[in-house]
Amino acid sequence: MIHQQKLYRRIEILRAVNEAAEKFYDTSQELGILAAAAFREQRENQRERHRAQMTGLENIAETTMKVSDVLDYIKKQTARQPGWYKKRDLKGLSDDLENTRAQEYAGRCFGEILKEYIEKDLAKTCTTICGSLGIDPANDTDLPDRQQVFLHLIRQLVRQLVVHYEYTISEWARQNASETHEEMQ
């Protein structure tokens, strides 16, 4: 019986997280574009390393049992990798970023934007989902479920972000190749 209840709770959590993921799809798209822009100015031979960092972010999100591990990873990457800590001018990106929040991102680095989105916006979403599912953070027995909600949200966000990052990178590469071809003709 307890096993069934746990299974039912897990399904409820996944359903609620999937619904929330639909709603933050636009934001994860922005973050993916920001990630692509953050590494755009790096040399070609460094792009594979940046792709590896996105893979690293995905790996930690998918495998860790702690939200704080993901946040620590973002912090360390922000400290070590130029693409994560460099504050980039968003000029030229605003055609891609339709959301007015693009102005909020100006003057801030990718690592900071991602960390704050998880700590504030995603945390709020987590609280809302927990409220709707009767998961009470004041109740010790409910804390594992709350942690699971937050982790699932982070995983959805990172998956979407990385897909948008890969798509944006390949689109820009295609555009560059096309422009180069036209110039040569």
Next chain:
Amino acid sequence: MITQKEEEKIHILSDITLYPQAVSFMRSINKKLPPSQINGLLNISLGNNTFKELKDFVQFQHERSTWKSSERHIPEFYRRLSHKLTELEQEADKLAALRPTEVSVDDRKELKMVFAREFIQHLLAENDYMTATHAFPPVDGDSRGSWTPKGGSGR
């Protein structure tokens, strides 16, 4: 050996308590730790050292009299960390007390070290992040401007 239930509890405590406490801790120190101190703490917390060895190291660093005036925040960091380790020891003992059977001395030591490692990991990540985002005030003679990061600490 730490039990699976204990591991799950530590994961939760790490997220809801240790992480925000570590962020507040670093922000209250408000000066960056140099790489030598970071490496020292990492080596002693991640290696095969005991909790006692970690506490002794922290105590030693706090009591050293060879710090320069520009490094005054470092012994203060270790003083506060020493207090924190005592608190974490008590948390580990509380967790151990929940076991239905007697906890061995080794298991108790391991629990304490796990708590300490979690906290130090969060501390050092926050130190790195605050350095990268120029959240620490500039050291005298440092021409870089500083800015206050947006938002509060932790979650």
